[in-house]
Amino acid sequence: MYAIFKREFKAYFYSPIAYVLIGLFILISSIFFLSNIYGGYADFNSNLSQMNFVLLFILPILTMRLLSEERKNGTEVLLVTSPVNVTGIVVGKYLAAVAVFLVMTALTSVYQFILFGFGNPAVAQLIGGYVAFILLGCCFIAVGLFASSLTESQIIAAVTGIISLLVMWLMGYISSFTTGFVSKVLSWFSILERYDDFNIGILNLGSIIYYISFIFVFLFLTIRVIEKRRWSKG
Amino acid sequence: MIEVQNLTKTYGQITAVNNISFTIEKGEIVGFLGPNGAGKSTTMNIITGFIPSTEGTVKVDGYDIMENPKEVKKRIGYLPELPPLYMDMTVQDYLYFSSELKSVDKKKRKGQINEIMELVRITDVRKRLIKNLSKGYKQRVGLAQALIGNPEVLILDEPTVGLDPKQIIEIRRLIKALGKEHTIILSSHILPEVSAICERVIIINKGEIAAIDTPENLSKGFDNSSKFSIRIAGPKNSVLNLLKGVYGVKSVDVNERKEQDVNDYIVDSTTEVDVRRPIFYELAKYGYPILELKSLSMSLEDIFLQLTTEEKEVG
Numbered sequence: 001m002y003a004i005f006k007r008e009f010k011a012y013f014y015s016p017i018a019y020v021l022i023g024l025f026i027l028i029s030s031i032f033f034l035s036n037i038y039g040g041y042a043d044f045n046s047n048l049s050q051m052n053f054v055l056l057f058i059l060p061i062l063t064m065r066l067l068s069e070e071r072k073n074g075t076e077v078l079l080v081t082s083p084v085n086v087t088g089i090v091v092g093k094y095l096a097a098v099a100v101f102l103v104m105t106a107l108t109s110v111y112q113f114i115l116f117g118f119g120n121p122a123v124a125q126l127i128g129g130y131v132a133f134i135l136l137g138c139c140f141i142a143v144g145l146f147a148s149s150l151t152e153s154q155i156i157a158a159v160t161g162i163i164s165l166l167v168m169w170l171m172g173y174i175s176s177f178t179t180g181f182v183s184k185v186l187s188w189f190s191i192l193e194r195y196d197d198f199n200i201g202i203l204n205l206g207s208i209i210y211y212i213s214f215i216f217v218f219l220f221l222t223i224r225v226i227e228k229r230r231w232s233k234g
Numbered sequence: 235m236i237e238v239q240n241l242t243k244t245y246g247q248i249t250a251v252n253n254i255s256f257t258i259e260k261g262e263i264v265g266f267l268g269p270n271g272a273g274k275s276t277t278m279n280i281i282t283g284f285i286p287s288t289e290g291t292v293k294v295d296g297y298d299i300m301e302n303p304k305e306v307k308k309r310i311g312y313l314p315e316l317p318p319l320y321m322d323m324t325v326q327d328y329l330y331f332s333s334e335l336k337s338v339d340k341k342k343r344k345g346q347i348n349e350i351m352e353l354v355r356i357t358d359v360r361k362r363l364i365k366n367l368s369k370g371y372k373q374r375v376g377l378a379q380a381l382i383g384n385p386e387v388l389i390l391d392e393p394t395v396g397l398d399p400k401q402i403i404e405i406r407r408l409i410k411a412l413g414k415e416h417t418i419i420l421s422s423h424i425l426p427e428v429s430a431i432c433e434r435v436i437i438i439n440k441g442e443i444a445a446i447d448t449p450e451n452l453s454k455g456f457d458n459s460s461k462f463s464i465r466i467a468g469p470k471n472s473v474l475n476l477l478k479g480v481y482g483v484k485s486v487d488v489n490e491r492k493e494q495d496v497n498d499y500i501v502d503s504t505t506e507v508d509v510r511r512p513i514f515y516e517l518a519k520y521g522y523p524i525l526e527l528k529s530l531s532m533s534l535e536d537i538f539l540q541l542t543t544e545e546k547e548v549g
Contacts, residue, residue, distance in 0.1 A: 002337075003331055003334030003335055004404070006331075007320070007327075007331050010327075011320070011322050011323070014322045014323075016324060073318075073320070073321070074314075074317075074318055075318040075320055076318070077279075077312070077314050077318045078318035078332070078335070078379070079335070080283065080284050081282045081283055081284050081307055081310070081312050081337040081496075082303045082307060082332075082336055083303075083305075083307040083308045083336065083337065084333075084335055110336070124431050227327045230285075230286065231286050232286070
């Protein structure tokens with residue numbers, strides 16, 4: 001699994017894609033940051049919340065080639081005929097994408113120097129905000145990876161990932177104008193509902209478990225999809 | 235070492251492999267021969283665990299590929315028709331990655347990779363990105379990958395395709411040398427290659443086995459006659475009569491040559507009698523020297539064509 005993680009992570013930086021996406025992320029977050037500062041807000045969490053929507057697009061693009069490319073290039077046979085578990089392959093690739101995401105996130109620490117240098121931001125809230133941001137990103141990556149396992153085409157993987165995330169995103173909004181049971185169900189499934197607690201500095205254990213379970217579900221689904229393909233008897 | 239029993243693979247209505255069975259002993263070099271679409275690659279893909287069979291079993295070293303895939307995969311090095319190369323990696327990194335996938339002992343990795351690179355002659359391109367290599371080099375990197383981990387079994391799908399004649403000879407020599415310590419299955423369209431390297435040949439056609447035997451036995455089996463080409467110096471008609479008179483000779487054809495009174499005679503005889511000695515003695519009696527004697531038994535090409543070409547009755 002470590003071998004796959006290493007290879008995938010290095011491969012990201014051999015092609016332009018990682019640089020482009022990280023660059024884009026920094027560019028957009030800087031724009032939000034500047035507009036917030038000029039508005040007099042030292043609250044970085046709102047910046048992060050704005051970036052969530054951007055992640056919805058960036059992360060499926062990041063993950064689009066993880067599994068679809070192996071099939072397209074013919075390298076899948078190398079992985080399948082080696083004595084490695086499907087689980088190891090999936091988790092290795094997942095972690096590589098997460099690592100790139102963490103690089104992006106780590107770069108936002110630059111802003112903290114500015115904020116702390118000139119203002120007095122609340123540390124607890126900031127930590128809560130980052131934890132939520134990272135967990136959410138990890139969830140998005142899990143969905144993107146799953147989308148990549150479904151097809152040989154990177155574009156379709158990216159689009160499927162983006163649309164799936166949009167649907168999940170919208171569920172939270174829809175629940176706000178529906179009532180009763182439907183509203184409750186939708187808001188339970190919405191990954192954004194649980195975000196708010198983090199923003200005020202509360203690390204809600206239930207929410208953390210929710211996010212982690214979400215990630216496990218999608219990784220599990222990805223593993224199942226791959227295994228089903230391998231064992232299909234025609 | 236490798237036991238394939240009643241192996242069948244269907245894709246919906248299409249039967250790619252139909253109930254084939256064969257056994258390969260440890261240390262054998264066996265060739266898969268067959269036209270395109272015969273089922274060679276499918277069979278190899280099933281043995282290596284890339285695709286599952288629809289019916290039947292495959293056992294490698296006693297382990298069933300469906301029940302114990304990991305054990306089987308540890309023992310096989312596979313070079314598929316399309317080498318599974320990561321274009322964005324260097325040769326060295328790629329081979330290192332392969333050795334990680336195959337769980338080669340960490341300390342042995344570097345040494346083994348260097349050895350293999352030497353063997354396959356890719357040491358001088360080891361720092362190059364794979365996408366920048368020529369087809370021949372790419373093929374050799376693929377072969378190197380199959381050798382990583384020193385697996386007991388090597389399954390090579392058209393290993394010399396894309397190589398120039400010099401490289402082909404090298405690789406054939408390499409495969410023959412590897413055959414001393416490994417069990418090898420080799421598929422090829424190049425018939426002379428298969429008869430040169432392989433101890434046994436499995437001819438597959440339309441998903442079924444058409445023949446399994448050594449190249450020599452296959453030749454013999456199809457011959458009910460022995461053919462020779464003999465270059466003899468002497469007057470044509472006398473020589474012809476002489477040859478026809480030898481016991482066992484069925485027919486004689488003449489190919490004339492430019493030199494005066496020197497001709498090539500194609501002698502067709504039964505296999506029960508070795509006509510070479512009687513011919514020699516007869517010709518010596520009359521003073522007609524033999525300048526060249528060649529055996530023309532049925533080549534593997536002929537056998538292959540005969541086994542895999544259908545001739546349906548017309549009308």
